[in-house]
Amino acid sequence: MICAGIDAGSRTIKVVVWDGDTGTVVAKGLIDQGVEQARLAQGLFEGLLRGHGLARSDIRRIVATGYGRNAVDVADQTVTEITCHARGVRHAVPAAVTVIDIGGQDSKLIRLDSNGRVRDFAMNDRCAAGTGRFLEVVAARLDTTLEGLGALAARSFAPAAISSMCVVFAETEIIGQLAASTPREDIVAGVQAAIAGRVTGMVGRNVDGPVVFTGGVALVSGMKEALELALGQPVIPAPDPQMTGALGAALVAAEYVSGTYD
Amino acid sequence: MTEAPRQLTLEQWDLRYLQLEQAGLAHPSYVGPLSRHLAEGDLRLTKLRYDDSPAALRLWNFLLTEEDRLHEARRRGKRIVGTMKDLGTIPVMAYSLGDLVAFYPDGAWWTPCVMENSTGLLDIADSMGIDESFCPVRAMLGAFVTCEHFPIPDLLTCSVGATCDDFSAIAQRLEGLGHRILWWEVPHRRHPEEGEDAVRLPGGFLAPKGLVAFVESELRRVGRALEDLAGRSLDEARLRAGIARTNRIRQCLADLRDLAYTVDPCPMPALEMLIAEMLAIHFCSDQDECLAVLEDLLAEVRERVIAGIGVSGPGAVRVFWVNPVADLRVMNLLEQCGARVCGTDYLFAHALDLIPEDRPAMEALAMQALADPMVGPAFDRASRIRQDIARFRSEAVVVCRIPGASHCAWEGRIIQEVLHQDMDIPIVEIEVPPVSDSVAATLRTRLEALVETVRQRRPR
Numbered sequence: 001m002i003c004a005g006i007d008a009g010s011r012t013i014k015v016v017v018w019d020g021d022t023g024t025v026v027a028k029g030l031i032d033q034g035v036e037q038a039r040l041a042q043g044l045f046e047g048l049l050r051g052h053g054l055a056r057s058d059i060r061r062i063v064a065t066g067y068g069r070n071a072v073d074v075a076d077q078t079v080t081e082i083t084c085h086a087r088g089v090r091h092a093v094p095a096a097v098t099v100i101d102i103g104g105q106d107s108k109l110i111r112l113d114s115n116g117r118v119r120d121f122a123m124n125d126r127c128a129a130g131t132g133r134f135l136e137v138v139a140a141r142l143d144t145t146l147e148g149l150g151a152l153a154a155r156s157f158a159p160a161a162i163s164s165m166c167v168v169f170a171e172t173e174i175i176g177q178l179a180a181s182t183p184r185e186d187i188v189a190g191v192q193a194a195i196a197g198r199v200t201g202m203v204g205r206n207v208d209g210p211v212v213f214t215g216g217v218a219l220v221s222g223m224k225e226a227l228e229l230a231l232g233q234p235v236i237p238a239p240d241p242q243m244t245g246a247l248g249a250a251l252v253a254a255e256y257v258s259g260t261y262d
Numbered sequence: 263m264t265e266a267p268r269q270l271t272l273e274q275w276d277l278r279y280l281q282l283e284q285a286g287l288a289h290p291s292y293v294g295p296l297s298r299h300l301a302e303g304d305l306r307l308t309k310l311r312y313d314d315s316p317a318a319l320r321l322w323n324f325l326l327t328e329e330d331r332l333h334e335a336r337r338r339g340k341r342i343v344g345t346m347k348d349l350g351t352i353p354v355m356a357y358s359l360g361d362l363v364a365f366y367p368d369g370a371w372w373t374p375c376v377m378e379n380s381t382g383l384l385d386i387a388d389s390m391g392i393d394e395s396f397c398p399v400r401a402m403l404g405a406f407v408t409c410e411h412f413p414i415p416d417l418l419t420c421s422v423g424a425t426c427d428d429f430s431a432i433a434q435r436l437e438g439l440g441h442r443i444l445w446w447e448v449p450h451r452r453h454p455e456e457g458e459d460a461v462r463l464p465g466g467f468l469a470p471k472g473l474v475a476f477v478e479s480e481l482r483r484v485g486r487a488l489e490d491l492a493g494r495s496l497d498e499a500r501l502r503a504g505i506a507r508t509n510r511i512r513q514c515l516a517d518l519r520d521l522a523y524t525v526d527p528c529p530m531p532a533l534e535m536l537i538a539e540m541l542a543i544h545f546c547s548d549q550d551e552c553l554a555v556l557e558d559l560l561a562e563v564r565e566r567v568i569a570g571i572g573v574s575g576p577g578a579v580r581v582f583w584v585n586p587v588a589d590l591r592v593m594n595l596l597e598q599c600g601a602r603v604c605g606t607d608y609l610f611a612h613a614l615d616l617i618p619e620d621r622p623a624m625e626a627l628a629m630q631a632l633a634d635p636m637v638g639p640a641f642d643r644a645s646r647i648r649q650d651i652a653r654f655r656s657e658a659v660v661v662c663r664i665p666g667a668s669h670c671a672w673e674g675r676i677i678q679e680v681l682h683q684d685m686d687i688p689i690v691e692i693e694v695p696p697v698s699d700s701v702a703a704t705l706r707t708r709l710e711a712l713v714e715t716v717r718q719r720r721p722r
Contacts, residue, residue, distance in 0.1 A: 082715070
């Protein structure tokens, strides 16, 4: 039984094709998000199927998730990214109790119960200061890339204090730091600490472990360490963290087909 | 009536109205097709979904014609009292005097929503230094400036003290514009100290007897001003009769809530229930008609319960809702996401409790004023919410923040703390501006995720 999950996020679209019988990922892919979201999602999905010798009729069910989930015409069903990230993380790290997902335009903290179901969640999607968008703005301002941020942060011994509650003002603050000759690495480390602070601010420091970190920002080196410092406990990056939502969506689709998803 | 109720668009309601008219629907003179309010600028009405019962039509028309009623009262020489930051106390006194009409100027907080910001009320407040860092109730300032939404009252009262900081600042700004305000103080409701005489308030909170006596003295001061305005005495008999009339409304609402929040399928949508509950604090400027409107709604709900029909789908998630929404559309959204409201705390839970009729009337009113969940510790309010969640068997909680409202910044965390002491219940916080279109997607995600979470937690 083959199912698919499509995660239409704010920055990228991810697709995972899942074989429920063998419990393996058959195919996966990712493209940048754009104006024509439905066409992009469908193109990625159909391209993956073709590349793996599959037809649409081979796919028993498709679940779309992510902020653009309702625009994914090929999906049979939509499920929120809260549920899908929880599923995806639980599959990849069965011991997970808390999930931190930092994506392009929001961040979430999801608590799981002993069965891996969502117990509670908190979201920040009103303020870009706790999201990947903040890192993009900083990378552009510091004339580096997202990948380059981690290398810079690793060289910092005195992270700068970034106190603004909003990305626009934080960018102004960074300009001020640059004018004051604050080293770039200290600015980056300060920004990463600020993002981690926003995330922990949603729920406080009393977070039960194991904590698993997912979403595109989990790929940015230095963020895991910033979160560990803010939470006061180890943080495990999810394997292939950008794909966790799409994987979870595919798992939900498979559960639905097998009658175990309500 | 055997057909399941539906939720209609404005257009669909107009068609249904014609059919009902042709079928000989009898209704009060203020009832008409809802779309006529569009001409007055109530643009948001086109985005809402309404219960299809004649009782709901009457409820909406009653709400949307309050301005007309107030202007008519002025023309007929009635004296008008604006009871600000008063959640259910001074209107009881005013209506006990007969010729006074009380209303709730703070109710203008929904005008930016209903008129989709087209009247500029918030802009006027901005220009007066009461900007978006304050609760949307600041729209009231604009309404006083434009004089387009209600007549300027003959007497303005405002509670102050342990009530909302925002509102105090807004009302002070209003007074600075030359509107004289009779302030009355509500002290912070604290727990009695050991050995201190205590009183059990409606709703269950305990308070020192001295605090009740203080509030009573404040109410007597307001009472004298109302007597001067009405030209008659607010004696014990009149106040008792007024309290009894108020209690009939509260009892009707209690019956309505008991059915709407417990019976499956849900017999009345969340939006109409929100409007109905709001009537408890101000009676929409006509206490007798308020009772008639609610009795009509209750009769409709009873019929639906007997027929086993309702508006929610099977398995709708039972949500306890904290704080009223600045944008009415969100109540529709909750149901579209697969949930229904089972229990509420719209900031005035005390105004839903019966006022004691076995006490001297003014003391009884003081007791209910002091029972206001907003004038005591947030932990007390959270404890009452916890009791109601158990009573209504709610499966999840939505704490709805009002942008700028000072209490909203911290109460959500306290409510979560108290509920999680002994309840394993998912809680989500949302913030709803007066026109929520720009955050509709994120609100939907939160509510859908809450519904998914509850469904996954249910025993299979």
